[in-house]
Amino acid sequence: MGEAPRVKICGxxxxxxxxxxDSAGADYVGFVLSQGFGRSVETTRAAELAxxxxxAKVAVLVDExxxxxxxxxxxxxxxVLQLHGQEGPHVLEALRDLGPWTLWxxxxxxxxxxxERTVERYASVADGFLVEGWKDGSMGGAGARIGLDAxxxxxxxxEALDFVLAGGLDAE
Numbered sequence: 001m002g003e004a005p006r007v008k009i010c011g012x013x014x015x016x017x018x019x020x021x022d023s024a025g026a027d028y029v030g031f032v033l034s035q036g037f038g039r040s041v042e043t044t045r046a047a048e049l050a051x052x053x054x055x056a057k058v059a060v061l062v063d064e065x066x067x068x069x070x071x072x073x074x075x076x077x078x079x080v081l082q083l084h085g086q087e088g089p090h091v092l093e094a095l096r097d098l099g100p101w102t103l104w105x106x107x108x109x110x111x112x113x114x115x116e117r118t119v120e121r122y123a124s125v126a127d128g129f130l131v132e133g134w135k136d137g138s139m140g141g142a143g144a145r146i147g148l149d150a151x152x153x154x155x156x157x158x159e160a161l162d163f164v165l166a167g168g169l170d171a172e
Contacts, residue, residue: 008058008164010082011039015049022053028080030058033072037062043075050076058082058104066094073101080104082130092125104164106130109148115156128162 009021010030021029031046032039041049050057056079061069063085073081081095084106092103105126107118115131122129131153150165157163 008166010058010060010166012049013039013041018049018053022055026055028058029053029055030060030082031076032060033076034060034062034064034084043072046076056080059101060084063087066091066098069095070098073099082106089122089125092122096125102127102162104128104130104162106132106166108132109153112148112152112156115148115153119156119158123158123161126161128164129157130164130166131157132166 006027007025008028008030009017009026010028011032012018012021012029018029029050031041031049033043033046034040035042046059057076058080059069059073059076059078060082061072061084064072064087069081069083069091072078078101080102081099082104083092087105092105095101095103103126105118105122105128107115107129109115109131115129119129153165154163
């Protein structure tokens with residue numbers, strides 16, 4: 001039997017939501033630290049929101065330079081860096097050497113080929129893959145349900161790496 005699913009509540013902007021997620025047992029709380037998105041928060045505000053919680057902290061970043069990503073991650077006290085942009089493998093390599101965090105590469109999947117290409121490109125430098133549904137004009141976090149068989153997606157990701165399924169999730 002497989003490992004029990006871990007839960008991440010992401011795009012948090014209010015302290016009361018962080019506290020509810022944490023007290024309900026969320027394993028991760030996520031904060032969009034890159035600016036210009038609907039649920040972006042300043043890094044110092046994210047650190048205030050997450051203060052005193054037990055859940056692992058996820059810094060959600062889009063096309064940040066390694067220096068900017070490290071600065072944001074350190075200010076938050078991030079356990080995970082979730083990368084949603086066009087960052088090349090060299091960026092993940094740089095981030096690996098600059099902190100103790102786990103690195104998740106996000107893929108907005110329209111097809112299994114999208115997942116396969118991302119895994120081929122990043123498997124040697126990522127600790128896991130966050131796979132979410134595709135929504136035109138969105139970099140992520142749009143709540144788009146993946147239109148692919150989750151088990152088929154899981155088979156594409158090496159067993160040793162994290163598989164994070166995101167977007168449009170419900171009890172099923």
